[in-house]
Amino acid sequence: MIRHAEAMELTAFENARLLDLLRALTDEQWRAATECTRWTVRDIAVHLIASAQAQAHPTEFVRQVLAGRRLSARIGATHWVDGLNEAQLRARTAWTGSQLPALWQQHAATALAARRRMPAAIRALPVLPLGTGLGVHVGRQPLSYLFDMGFTRDVWMHRIDIARAAGTTPELTAGHDGRIIADIVEEWSERHGQPYLVTLTGPAGGVFQKDDGDHQTVDAVDFVRILSGRADGPGILRHKLPL
Known part of the structure; x- marks a missing residue:
């Protein structure tokens, strides 16, 4: 965190x-x-x-x-x-x-x-x-x-x-945006408590795992959009996190 x-x-x-x-x-x-x-x-x-x-x-x-x-x-x-x-x-x-x-x-x-x-x-x-x-x-x-x-x-x-x-492309980097998203993943993981393996793609992405659970691959920004209720996601991504 x-x-x-x-x-x-x-x-x-x-x-x-x-x-x-x-x-x-x-x-x-x-x-x-x-x-x-x-x-x-x-x-x-x-x-x-x-x-x-x-x-x-x-x-x-x-x-x-x-x-x-x-x-x-x-x-x-x-x-x-x-x-x-x-x-x-x-x-x-x-x-x-x-x-x-x-x-x-x-x-x-x-x-x-x-x-x-x-x-x-x-x-x-x-x-x-x-x-x-x-x-x-x-x-x-x-x-x-x-x-x-x-x-x-x-x-x-x-x-x-x-x-x-x-209609513009947001600036994204691993060191900044990736760090913010990793922090979001940490809290999300603690709150739902379920096993998962999530691969986040794009410049702000990474691989995050808790035991051997549901496997999902999604763009890192879309992952946060899903968690925030802006979009829907399958499997483990059904768990939300108010931002």
Whole structure:
């Protein structure tokens, strides 16, 4: 599993990767629909920037959570995070695509600085009611679950969403993307507890095994899309992992 110091380095690199992608988008690409229900490319970018604002400032984090809870029932949300995400978008309707790269650069840097300096004792507090999603019970988690890699996984997955919607090829490397995916595999494996042999193909891939179980071969990025509920998969890939 990825620990705090490594997580912060991966986060800095991932933030830069997303910035490069956002800077290259056209007006048409900002309006493109994504695999995230009801969200355009612009909406995903707004969500990520709002999330960075919340990471940097505890009062903003609480404000977004409370606003989301008020919205959850009205939008038929199945999880409190759905209401929070909706609140983020509704509070930022004036933001245009052309503004978003600079906003991401600014707030991602502030969020990373806050995450780097968060004391270990605070990161260890088991105060996150992540509950159940995609049929997986995650349960109460320490703050580090989100503030180390959780938010970074979100950025990574949404960078893939944006690239797919925009019709571009996401930049992928073994040292960066492969490390993030290996960390996801580790948690996924622990949560479902079943034997498997999974071969992930592509530049971010690898071979992962727990005893001699179900054998599956799939593209590494598609593997994470399947785990996150964006696509379906056979056999051992039926086990999901909320990202």
